[in-house]
Amino acid sequence: MWRRFKYSGIGLFIIIIIFFSSCSPKMITKKGLYLGTFLTFTVDSSHSYVYNEVSEILNKIDEKFSRFNKDSFVYKINNKKGEWVKVDEEFIDVLKFSIHMNEISDGAFNPILGEVEKEWGFYDGNYKIPSGEELKELRKGTDIKNILIDKEEKRVKVVAGELDFGGLVKGYALDLIKNLLEKEKVKRCVVNLGGNILVFGDGKEEFKIGIRHPREAGLIVKIKILSGTVSTSGDYENYFARDGVRYHHIIDPTTLKSARSGVIEVTVISDDGMLGDALSTTLFVLGIEKGERFLIKNYPQVKAIIVDKNLNKHFINGAMDLIVP
Amino acid sequence: MKLYDKILLIVIIILLLTSVVLFLNKREGDFLFIKTDLGIKKYPLNQEVIITVKGRIGDAEIEIKDGKARFLHSPCKKKICEKRGWISKEGEYAICIPNGVFIWIGGDDLDAISE
Numbered sequence: 001m002w003r004r005f006k007y008s009g010i011g012l013f014i015i016i017i018i019f020f021s022s023c024s025p026k027m028i029t030k031k032g033l034y035l036g037t038f039l040t041f042t043v044d045s046s047h048s049y050v051y052n053e054v055s056e057i058l059n060k061i062d063e064k065f066s067r068f069n070k071d072s073f074v075y076k077i078n079n080k081k082g083e084w085v086k087v088d089e090e091f092i093d094v095l096k097f098s099i100h101m102n103e104i105s106d107g108a109f110n111p112i113l114g115e116v117e118k119e120w121g122f123y124d125g126n127y128k129i130p131s132g133e134e135l136k137e138l139r140k141g142t143d144i145k146n147i148l149i150d151k152e153e154k155r156v157k158v159v160a161g162e163l164d165f166g167g168l169v170k171g172y173a174l175d176l177i178k179n180l181l182e183k184e185k186v187k188r189c190v191v192n193l194g195g196n197i198l199v200f201g202d203g204k205e206e207f208k209i210g211i212r213h214p215r216e217a218g219l220i221v222k223i224k225i226l227s228g229t230v231s232t233s234g235d236y237e238n239y240f241a242r243d244g245v246r247y248h249h250i251i252d253p254t255t256l257k258s259a260r261s262g263v264i265e266v267t268v269i270s271d272d273g274m275l276g277d278a279l280s281t282t283l284f285v286l287g288i289e290k291g292e293r294f295l296i297k298n299y300p301q302v303k304a305i306i307v308d309k310n311l312n313k314h315f316i317n318g319a320m321d322l323i324v325p
Numbered sequence: 326m327k328l329y330d331k332i333l334l335i336v337i338i339i340l341l342l343t344s345v346v347l348f349l350n351k352r353e354g355d356f357l358f359i360k361t362d363l364g365i366k367k368y369p370l371n372q373e374v375i376i377t378v379k380g381r382i383g384d385a386e387i388e389i390k391d392g393k394a395r396f397l398h399s400p401c402k403k404k405i406c407e408k409r410g411w412i413s414k415e416g417e418y419a420i421c422i423p424n425g426v427f428i429w430i431g432g433d434d435l436d437a438i439s440e
Contacts, residue, residue: 230437
């Protein structure tokens with residue numbers, strides 16, 4: 001009798017294990033508006049409380065890095081031109097990273113294009129095409145050397161131009177959220193911050209992520225990853241059309257006009273969110289050949305998918321392996 | 326019934342009940358699939374559109390709106406397909422047998438979309 005129970009008991013136990021392991025943990029989704037964009041936060045139900053802290057993290061980032069928040073460091077620096085503004089160490093670290101990206105990319109990434117973006121109307125939607133004369137005037141404000149950092153006193157000033165961290169701040173936010181998820185030992189989580197994605201799991205079950213089609217409704221490709229961030233930049237995000245020409249918000253720092261590198265969408269898959277976010281803009285500006293060379297040389301661990309204007313997909317650093325058929 | 330049989334029975338009942346709950350707890354779908362004799366086509370549900378498809382006896386109109394879909398018009402006699410009304414949850418379907426048109430809702434089982 002006992003033996004019979006022993007075996008049927010083991011069998012039953014196995015069935016129960018299979019049954020419950022086949023059900024992924026129950027997930028809870030929360031939504032909110034942060035950093036001028038939409039947040040969808042999906043987490044295993046036993047860790048839904050971390051959302052409050054996520055919300056705090058994002059609000060703090062807004063209070064430091066937003067162009068529009070009047071109390072932010074960025075706002076103060078941009079509006080007290082030529083004056084030192086007291087900041088903190090975190091701010092200096094992010095600023096230094098953005099300057100490093102500028103140097104390493106030969107200027108393709110530029111964190112001081114605020115005036116240019118504003119002139120084109122990409123901030124408020126009052127789109128216009130600036131004249132050559134106006135662009136010439138704006139050029140003075142786009143020199144990376146306009147940014148001065150006093151590390152000792154923890155203060156920053158710009159002598160001309162305006163800071164704009166739009167090209168990396170969402171990725172930076174994902175990094176801070178990831179640290180929190182690690183600390184709280186979260187089992188499974190998907191963060192979607194305005195199309196910038198962070199997935200965090202147990203390293204066994206993959207996440208499936210769609211990449212938006214740049215010209216049609218639906219997806220251009222699907223990828224699967226175990227963890228990391230996915231950042232996409234496209235010419236469809238913020239643009240206007242005049243006389244059949246598309247003017248989009250990804251500005252080429254050499255022309256101060258919409259980048260015309262033959263690329264229409266770049267997706268970067270990286271463990272480091274801030275790097276991935278900055279790289280998606282950088283590769284967009286550099287174009288396919290230069291971008292590919294740049295990424296292979298400097299960030300062989302970062303994968304990218306570049307879509308050109310003929311809708312051909314270019315896979316860099318083994319991004320092909322991530323594709324879901 | 327022996328004690329162990331009872332335990333087995335209880336466990337099986339629990340598993341069945343959980344399955345039923347999971348089955349009923351279906352989520353809203355992302356795509357509409359339309360099958361005709363010409364093949365299967367997939368349409369995102371996040372659009373407002375009326376699709377005309379060729380069936381065996383004539384053209385059917387299928388409407389997508391607010392994340393739902395339905396047979397808007399069908400050349401069949403009984404209009405059972407139209408009476409089925411809106412479908413929106415994964416696995417829900419509507420069918421027009423005389424015209425050979427089958428529509429159902431599917432998910433993309435994606436965790437997120439990067440854009």
